[in-house]
Amino acid sequence: MYDSQPRTITPDALPRVITRYLDAHRAHDTASAVAAFTRDATVVDDGNSYEGAAAIERWLDRAATEFTYTIRLTGAQQADPSHYVATHHLEGDFPGGTVDLHYRFALRDDLIERLVIEP
Template identity: 55%
Template structure:
């Protein structure tokens, strides 16, 4: 069962990643991942830092959008959810996405992005 937490209570590796992701700054975004990390977004799984870099590059150029962190939840010490509200030129124009993080030794081991 998850508990709502203040946005500032998210672990530093998550807030750092989210800031870098939003700024479309690839190297700092990748720095928070483990070497064998896995990201799942839009039904596709990306394994390892090279595939994650390719995914980040594609998502950074595909659409223009704004994102606002609107909620955070702590499942346990290794699992967190950050909820983002997006508005932009993607299909539908508005979406709330859950970024589900799994941490391993203060690094991102897995990220699943879903509505």
């Protein structure tokens, strides 16, 4: 996905669209979260792909209600001008109880074109 090795950046150096998405997702504001994506965006989470705004909206609605958890941004990286990684620590009532997840973003036209969430 990336042409170069990601370099560490401060979380506040993440592009505004990523921060807007993360804040909306954390607040369970599905409409604002979906607005951060391109119309033809893809999200890959837990081995499943969600393509297009309607599928991403359904994924966000399900993710907001499936488990109760806290999420904390613990790091950020930039691979190139359009590829970023935001690392989060989650704790909650999901299987395993804690996990560190990497949110790998690809941007296009100041929107999220692709998001891959993986350990």
